[in-house]
Amino acid sequence: MKNYFSSNFKLGILGGGQLGRMLLAETQKFDIHTSILESNKNAPCAEICNTFVVGDLLDFEAVYNFGKTVDVLTIEIENVNLDALDKLEDEGLTIYPKPRDLRIIQSKARQKNFYVDHQIPTAEFSHYAYLQELIHSYENDIIDFPFVWKAARFGYDGNGVKIVRNITDLQSLPKVECITEKLIPFKNELAVIVARNAAGETKTYPVVEMEFHPEANQVEYVICPARIDFKVAEKAREVALNVVSKLDFVGLLAVEMFQTADDKILVNEVAPRPHNSGHYSIEASYTNQFEQHLRAVLNLPLGNTASKVAGIMVNLVGEEGFSGDVIYENIEEILKIDGVTPHIYGKKETRPFRKMGHVTIVNADIDKAREIAQKVKETIRVISK
Structure with a gap:
């Protein structure tokens, strides 16, 4: 070594x-x-x-x-x-991750085709080289509203994803390569982070549950462990391990999934690196996702992925109506609460919905942690001078 x-x-x-x-x-x-x-x-x-x-x-x-x-x-x-x-x-x-895996993951179209080719469950989709092709499909009754539109490349933090409900939404989309997906009536959005080193040692973190902001399409809360049935959690873990195995992936892979109304697990997309859904692990896990990423890419023994305590992560994003030099209003108030740890990302300027930091809440009781998370969300404000 x-x-x-x-x-x-x-x-x-x-x-x-x-x-x-x-x-x-x-x-x-x-x-x-x-x-x-x-x-x-x-x-x-x-x-x-x-x-x-x-x-x-x-x-x-x-x-x-x-x-x-x-x-x-x-x-x-x-x-x-x-x-x-x-x-x-x-x-x-x-x-690590290998360039060939990044080539698949960089393009949402290639990613979806990979799932289909390897019998990995995912939402039905169509691929369009440009916007006019998508509009043509609608005009010829090949696709109907509502559907989920995703840019094939360069989407992040809710950018590059839109629910299209009518013709106005459709015509206002960017003129880029894209995919469309059937709108899934899901119960929960889940994620599993899998670590694998070059020696083939593989470990999964507990399944987490994600609550999204309806407008920004960004994760507001990550809840660990997910409040779901044990059998559903096991199914999600198996699906995530299957994705890593089929890719022969080395590094840290975050697998985002839908739990459908009838408890099927569908892969939404993956991220080949530390991920927002794993930030809770800095305070709540024996080995946080960032240390685990290092262990995986350097082919070191992987660490314990179990949680020491229930953890919830709250994203700190720029408030609407504020742009400029950042101020974290009421941060002293949340620091008074037991089990609350803010992480500030070092971005000096805020703008609406920009990710500026996160706060972790740890508590022996997941429901109590969720209550505190709500209080944190309502107390701290990311604004400008």
């Missing part, structure tokens, strides 16, 4: 946002030298990594040249130049 700790080893990370920032807390704990490539010189990671390189993650030369300076390369965002990663991998660089 390589000596990663207090050594000349360099871990490269593509992306310098909040996920990278939380990952750096773990590299610092292990004294692993970390280099980051990111286009924004003021990104959350800029001041706290060992080496910060400004460069476009979608630019071949920037990614390739950065990759030549590190010993192992990983990501905190999947929208990166894959041709550069292919070349680096061909030249012997260890890259």
